[in-house]
Amino acid sequence: MNMHTTADHAGANHMQPPLLDVRDLTVEFATRRGTVRAVEKVDLTLAKGETLGIVGESGSGKSVTSYAVMRILDRAGRIAEGSIGFAGIDIGKASESDVRALRGREMSMIFQNPRAALNPIRKVGKQIEDVLIEHVQAQPSDAKEKAIEVLKAVRIARPEERYHAYPFELSGGMCQRIVIALALACRPQLLIADEPTTGLDVTTQKAVMDLVVELTRERNMSTILITHDLGLAAAYCDRVMVMEKGKVVETANAEAIFRAPQHPYTRKLMRATPRKGVSLRDLLPEDAAPAAAAPTAPVKGAGEPLLVVENLVKEYPRQAPTGGLAGLFGIKGAVADPFRAVDGISFSVARGESLGLVGESGCGKSTTSMMLMRLLDPTSGRIEFKGEELSAIPAKRFAGSPWRSRIQLVFQDPTDSLNPRYTAARAIADPLLRMGSGLAGAALRAKVEDLARLVGLPVNLLDRFPHQLSGGQKARVGIARAIAPDPELVILDEPTAALDVSVQAVVLNLLQELKQRLGMSYIFVSHDLEVVRMLCDRVIVMRSGRIVEEGATEAVMAAPKAEYTRELLSSIPHPPL
Amino acid sequence: MSLAVTETAPKDSLFSHARHIVAENPVTGIAFGLFALFALAALIGPYVVPVDPLASDTAAALQPPSAAHWFGTDQLGRDIFSRVVVAARLDMIIAVASVALVFVAGGFAGIASGYFGGWTDRIVGRVSDTIMAFPLFVLAMGIVAALGNTVTNIVIATAIINFPLYVRVARAEANIRREAGFVQAARLSGNSEMRILLGHIAPNILPIMMVQVSLTMGYAILNAAGLSFIGLGVRPPTPEWGIMVAEGASFIISGEWWIAFFPGVTLMLAVFCFNLLGDGLRDLVDPQRRT
Numbered sequence: 040m041n042m043h044t045t046a047d048h049a050g051a052n053h054m055q056p057p058l059l060d061v062r063d064l065t066v067e068f069a070t071r072r073g074t075v076r077a078v079e080k081v082d083l084t085l086a087k088g089e090t091l092g093i094v095g096e097s098g099s100g101k102s103v104t105s106y107a108v109m110r111i112l113d114r115a116g117r118i119a120e121g122s123i124g125f126a127g128i129d130i131g132k133a134s135e136s137d138v139r140a141l142r143g144r145e146m147s148m149i150f151q152n153p154r155a156a157l158n159p160i161r162k163v164g165k166q167i168e169d170v171l172i173e174h175v176q177a178q179p180s181d182a183k184e185k186a187i188e189v190l191k192a193v194r195i196a197r198p199e200e201r202y203h204a205y206p207f208e209l210s211g212g213m214c215q216r217i218v219i220a221l222a223l224a225c226r227p228q229l230l231i232a233d234e235p236t237t238g239l240d241v242t243t244q245k246a247v248m249d250l251v252v253e254l255t256r257e258r259n260m261s262t263i264l265i266t267h268d269l270g271l272a273a274a275y276c277d278r279v280m281v282m283e284k285g286k287v288v289e290t291a292n293a294e295a296i297f298r299a300p301q302h303p304y305t306r307k308l309m310r311a312t313p314r315k316g317v318s319l320r321d322l323l324p325e326d327a328a329p330a331a332a333a334p335t336a337p338v339k340g341a342g343e344p345l346l347v348v349e350n351l352v353k354e355y356p357r358q359a360p361t362g363g364l365a366g367l368f369g370i371k372g373a374v375a376d377p378f379r380a381v382d383g384i385s386f387s388v389a390r391g392e393s394l395g396l397v398g399e400s401g402c403g404k405s406t407t408s409m410m411l412m413r414l415l416d417p418t419s420g421r422i423e424f425k426g427e428e429l430s431a432i433p434a435k436r437f438a439g440s441p442w443r444s445r446i447q448l449v450f451q452d453p454t455d456s457l458n459p460r461y462t463a464a465r466a467i468a469d470p471l472l473r474m475g476s477g478l479a480g481a482a483l484r485a486k487v488e489d490l491a492r493l494v495g496l497p498v499n500l501l502d503r504f505p506h507q508l509s510g511g512q513k514a515r516v517g518i519a520r521a522i523a524p525d526p527e528l529v530i531l532d533e534p535t536a537a538l539d540v541s542v543q544a545v546v547l548n549l550l551q552e553l554k555q556r557l558g559m560s561y562i563f564v565s566h567d568l569e570v571v572r573m574l575c576d577r578v579i580v581m582r583s584g585r586i587v588e589e590g591a592t593e594a595v596m597a598a599p600k601a602e603y604t605r606e607l608l609s610s611i612p613h614p615p616l
Numbered sequence: 617m618s619l620a621v622t623e624t625a626p627k628d629s630l631f632s633h634a635r636h637i638v639a640e641n642p643v644t645g646i647a648f649g650l651f652a653l654f655a656l657a658a659l660i661g662p663y664v665v666p667v668d669p670l671a672s673d674t675a676a677a678l679q680p681p682s683a684a685h686w687f688g689t690d691q692l693g694r695d696i697f698s699r700v701v702v703a704a705r706l707d708m709i710i711a712v713a714s715v716a717l718v719f720v721a722g723g724f725a726g727i728a729s730g731y732f733g734g735w736t737d738r739i740v741g742r743v744s745d746t747i748m749a750f751p752l753f754v755l756a757m758g759i760v761a762a763l764g765n766t767v768t769n770i771v772i773a774t775a776i777i778n779f780p781l782y783v784r785v786a787r788a789e790a791n792i793r794r795e796a797g798f799v800q801a802a803r804l805s806g807n808s809e810m811r812i813l814l815g816h817i818a819p820n821i822l823p824i825m826m827v828q829v830s831l832t833m834g835y836a837i838l839n840a841a842g843l844s845f846i847g848l849g850v851r852p853p854t855p856e857w858g859i860m861v862a863e864g865a866s867f868i869i870s871g872e873w874w875i876a877f878f879p880g881v882t883l884m885l886a887v888f889c890f891n892l893l894g895d896g897l898r899d900l901v902d903p904q905r906r907t
Contacts (some may be wrong), residue, residue, distance in 0.1 A: 071636070414803060435809075443806045456797030460819045470805035520801065 056127075058228060058261045059085040059108065063121035066100070066107050070115065077103040077116070079285045087228070090255060090262045092272030092293070094308070095282035096539035097510070101265050104282070105231045108263075109148055110138045126228065144174045146229040147222035151237050153214035156221075157206040163217045164190070164202030167224055174225045193220040194250060211400070212243035216250065223254060230255070233265045240399035240566060245610040248275050267539060269312050273297055274612040281305045311544040313569035314613065319551050322544035322573075345560050346388040346411070346528055351420035353381040353406050353584075380406045382584035383420070388528065393554065393561035395575035395592060397568055397607070403584040408530050408564050412448050413437040424528070444474045444524035451533040453513035457505040463516045464501040467491065470523045490519040493556075495549060511542035515549070522553060530562045535570065547574060568607060572596050580604050637899045644896035650889035657704035665698035669855045678872050688874035690863065696875065699855035700882050706856055707886070710767060711836040714774035715829055722779045723818070723825055726786025731794050731813055737787070744780035752777040756839060760848045770849040774836045785828050789821040823901050827894040834890035841883055857883045 061083040068075045078100040085091050095101040106112045108123055110130055123130040125146065130138060150156045158166055167186040171177035177185045183202070190198035193216045206214055215235060222230060232251060236244035252275055255262045266272050272279050273293045280290040281304065289302040300306045311322050354377040381403040388394050398404045409415040411422060413434050422430045424442065432440050447470075450456035457466055467487045471478055478486055488498050496515040505513055514534065521529055531550065535543040551574060554561055565571050571578055572592050580588040580601065588601040599605045638645040662669075667685075673693035681688040687696035729740035747755065759773035790813075793799060802816045841858030843849040850856040852863070857879040864876025 412804065414800060438803050438806050438808060443804070448801075448804055450797050450801060452797055454797075456801045458798040458802070458816055458820070461798075469802065469807070473806035473811075517801075520805070524805075 057084040058087045058126055059083065059263075060124040061104075061108065061121065062124075064104065064107060064118065064123065065120040066103050066112065066116055067119040068116045076119075077285055078107065080121070081282075081285075081287050083280065083287075085229070085261045085263065087261055088255075088259045089278065090252070090264060090276045092264045092266060092276035092279040093282060094266060094269055094272045094279055096267055096308075096541060098284065099282040100285035101282050102233055103285075105148070105233060105263060105265055109142060109146060109231065110135075111142075111148075143170065143227070144225045145227050146231065147225070147227040148231045148233065149215070149218050149222050149235050151234040153211060153218045154206055156218050157214060159206055162203055162205060163209070164204075166217075167220055170221050170224045176225050189220045189224050190217075192223070192254070193217070195220075210243075211239050212247060215239065215243075215247050219247070219251065219254075223258075223260075226258060227260065229261050229263070231263045231265070234267070235264070236271070237267075241568075241610040242399065242606060244271075245612070248612070251275075268612070269297075269308055269540075270314065270612045281308065307541060311540040313540075313543075313567070313573060315569070317573070319544075319548050319573045323548060342389050342391075344387045345390045345392075345425060346562075347421075347423040348387065348411070349385045349421040349423070350383050351381055351385070351407065351410060351422065352379065352383050352418045353403075353410060353415070354379050354418040379584050381410070381417075384581070384584070384586050386579055386586070386589065388560050388562060390527075390560055391554075391558055392577065393563055393575045395571035395578035396562055396564045396581065397566065397571055397578055398581035399566055399607075401583075402581040404564050404581050405532065406584075407581075408448070408532055408562065411562065412446060412530060413443075444470070445526055446528045446530070447521040447524065447526040448530045448532060449518055449521045449534045452537050453510060453517050454505065454537070456517055457513060459505055462502050462504055463491075463496070463508065463512075466505075466516055467501075467519045467523055470520060474524050476524070486523075487519075490523055491515075493522070493553070494519045495545075510538050511545065514538060514542070514546050518546075518549065518553070522557065522559070525557075526559060528560045528562065530564065532564045533566070536565075536567075543570075550574065568596065569611060580607070634900060637896060641896070641899075643892055644899070647889050647892035647896060650885060651893055654704055654708065654886055654889065657701050658708040659705075661701040661704050665695075665701050667695035667698045669694065669698040669702040670853055671695075678867070678875075680872075681874055687878040688872075690860075690875045691867065696860070696878050699860060700857070700879050703855040703857050703860065703879070704882075706767070706850065706854065707837050707840060710770055710774065710840040711833050714771040714778070714836045714840075715833050717771065718775040718778045718782055718832070719825065719829055721775070722782025723786045723821075725779075726783040727790040727813055727818055727821065729783065730787035730790030731817060732809075733791075733794075740783055740787070744783045747776065748780045753839070753842060756843060757846070757848060760843055765848060765851065767850065770840055770843055773843070774839050777839070778832045778836070781832060782825070782828060785824060786821060789824055790817050793817050793820060823898045826897040826901050830890050830894035830897055833893075834887035837883065837886050837890070857886075 061081060064078055064081040064083070065076060066078040068077055081100075081104055083091070083104070093101045093104065103112070103116070106116075107118055108125070108130065112118070118131050121131070125141070128137070128141070130141075133141075157163065164183065164186045167189050168177070168182040171182055171185055171189075172179065187198045187202055190201060195201050195213065195216055201209070201213075206217070209217065219235075230251070235251065236247050239247060248271070251262065251264075254260070264272060264276055269279075273296070276293050278290065279293050279296045281288050281296070281302065283304045289296065289300070289305045291301070296305065297309070300309055307324050310324060313322065357376065357378045384403075384407065386394070396404050396407065406415065410417045413422075413429060413432070414437075416434045417430055420430070421428060424445065427442065429442060432442070437443055461469070464484070464487050467490055468483055471483060471486060476486075487501065491498050491501055494515040496512060496519060500508060500512060505516075508516065518534070534550070535546050538546060547570065550561070553559070561574070563571060563575050575592050578590065578592045578595050579586055580595070580603065582603050588595060588599065588604050595604060596608065599608060638648065671694065673689070675693065676685070676689050677691055677693040679685055679689040679693075685695050685697065687700060690696055690699075725740045729737040750758075756773040756777050759776060760769050763769040763772070799812060799816060802812045807815065837857075840849065841856070841861070844856050844858030845862040847862075850859060852859055860879035861876050861883070864872070864874075864879070867873075867875050
């Protein structure tokens with residue numbers, strides 16, 4: 040695809056010069072240990088009206104490439120080589136004021152976290168007005184009218200009302216629409232979307248992506264979609280460019296790249312992407328040694344219920360809005376019905392079973408896992424573990440209870456869940472020290488090293504601090520810490536959500552292997568049905584604090600009974616296979 | 617966007633880390649140098665000064681700076697250079713003791729109020745509000761006047777007026793980390809609340825507290841000197857920068873500027889040095905910077 044004469048390009052594309060023409064782009068960052076090349080010799084062309092997906096894992100340079108195009112690299116970064124042509128202008132050499140005029144008006148960008156991209160104390164309508172006025176698209180007199188038009192264009196229901204909303208009053212998907220509205224307010228020719236749907240629910244993701252594609256088509260814009268999700272890129276882009284370690288390894292049409300991936304890295308990425316009809320083992324690279332069938336520990340009393348949850352409820356008090364003066368003087372309004380985050384759910388987990396808990400944000404799955412972990416007290420209901428009523432022990436005193444070591448959790452964010460000032464070894468040793476294992480000194484170190492080997496963490500990394508470890512290594516530390524006290528039930532709270540797909544594949548396989556070897560039960564909390572399918576025997580689908588569907592995973596996935604489950608399943612972007 | 621450069625980064629020794637920080641910010645180097653000078657003066661000052669700081673020599677009173685008396689002499693003919701050097705120990709002791717006191721008390725109260733919230737937070741918050749309600753220097757004057765004119769009481773008074781600063785910093789930082797993943801993880805590992813507070817949260821707040829320590833250190837010196845200046849706390853003839861400035865102040869009009877000038881400049885440099893030291897100290901103790 041990398042053709043080096045302009046004539047070829049024109050012939051290959053739509054008989055007109057490309058809107059964006061990047062040649063030999065090299066971006067360097069000055070760091071403490073010398074210069075690092077984040078992007079090396081990248082060629083990229085984008086025709087008018089085309090959608091290009093840039094796919095890669097973290098550190099592949101995909102974001103840096105787009106920052107260079109917008110010329111918003113941070114201070115340490117500089118364009119070392121190459122040219123960036125945008126509509127005939129050389130962005131690399133243009134003056135800062137020229138580029139500033141282009142940004143927002145001719146090229147726009149949307150970011151990963153929509154809430155962070157909006158000013159939290161300004162009405163969203165006003166924020167749109169600001170952009171319109173800044174780029175002389177509106178006068179103060181007609182700005183409001185135009186802002187409402189823009190809101191309509193991004194399909195926001197009741198735009199006149201939403202004009203007055205503050206970002207915190209809107210959902211994540213709604214905020215991302217506002218950000219898109221801001222980016223598109225001046226009708227730019229190029230839109231760069233940097234992981235626009237990461238962190239959004241799968242149904243919201245579909246709505247947002249559909250909107251972006253629709254607007255792209257309607258306005259004949261060019262779009263660059265930066266993502267780590269091959270499925271998403273393939274479903275929404277004309278062409279896909281795969282990057283690895285700052286270099287482009289493959290560029291092809293979306294369909295071609297899935298039918299016949301050329302580069303081994305692309306193949307590896309494709310294999311690692313969870314999709315229909317594959318097992319966990321299939322996610323690992325072809326050349327990975329076939330696991331010597333992990334010694335399966337005979338699960339004592341397999342099938343017996345380990346955890347029984349009955350009518351679990353968590354309510355949060357909700358205060359009716361109080362107006363003006365009454366609010367000022369602390370006069371509380373009539374007490375409204377409490378908000379039920381978890382609304383009477385019942386289920387059980389058998390020994391040696393893994394149960395998936397699926398739902399979108401706000402469905403109560405995290406609240407449920409917090410209550411099961413005994414970090415949060417339920418309002419009512421029973422949590423019975425091995426016949427013992429755990430909800431009788433208040434969450435505050437549970438840390439000292441002998442039951443603490445029986446139930447453990449693997450956190451969603453491996454970075455946030457490790458103490459930045461503890462080495463990996465210290466973090467893994469923490470539960471052993473606190474829960475009366477009686478180990479100390481060399482015996483403790485030996486146990487920690489055993490655990491590290493069990494989770495595949497190189498022993499020489501044990502003395503590093505979290506910031507010196509990669510995402511996958513941190514995840515392993517978190518898993519080692521959770522299994523250190525030899526728990527019977529482990530709750531996995533989206534343990535791979537923050538990881539790259541290839542790392543996710545390895546971690547999921549590790550979890551499966553550990554379960555077989557140690558005979559634990561899992562509750563796997565996730566929003567990703569494909570991942571749940573591979574790891575879990577049974578699945579529970581939750582919505583607004585209630586269970587909407589429950590059953591064997593394969594059965595639920597193949598023939599969902601609830602309308603909501605069907606919607607969830609259909610929103611997963613599938614590669615065109 | 618993350619760059620895969622830290623993968624194989626070897627662990628720095630503290631020394632090479634310190635060297636890097638100084639190279640990155642030369643002002644930190646100057647601050648550390650000044651600090652070393654003050655520390656040296658405090659440790660061995662009394663043994664190396666050329667003249668006895670208390671010996672008066674009326675024949676040589678009010679001499680301007682010369683080769684014999686580098687900083688000149690005061691109205692009683694005492695050597696100002698010797699007095700300035702010897703005073704370093706007393707001023708440093710007051711500053712270090714009061715900051716250590718408030719670091720422990722204020723830091724703990726702040727972390728506890730940020731972590732537990734509720735009544736702990738309310739009580740600690742109102743106590744520090746009450747202290748903040750007074751003009752701080754006037755409060756320190758009041759405390760020393762009421763408790764008695766001793767060095768111990770200057771230390772206590774300086775610690776008390778700095779208490780709210782420590783509480784606020786520690787409280788805000790602990791509050792952010794209260795629900796952090798690693799704190800939850802510590803709970804799951806069976807840590808008691810007190811252990812989470814001191815073993816998990818406190819070490820993470822240390823870098824920010826270090827900056828606070830360095831800033832209040834300068835302020836504590838200034839405060840002690842200020843109290844002595846108005847006649848509270850240290851009493852003459854003990855050499856102390858504040859008293860020396862006070863004594864010299866009346867001679868400025870008659871042209872003997874050096875009596876107040878040299879202790880004043882020393883005081884200024886001490887405060888300046890501690891303020892600059894803050895950033896350097898934070899960089900030194902922050903593990904994130906060691907990549």
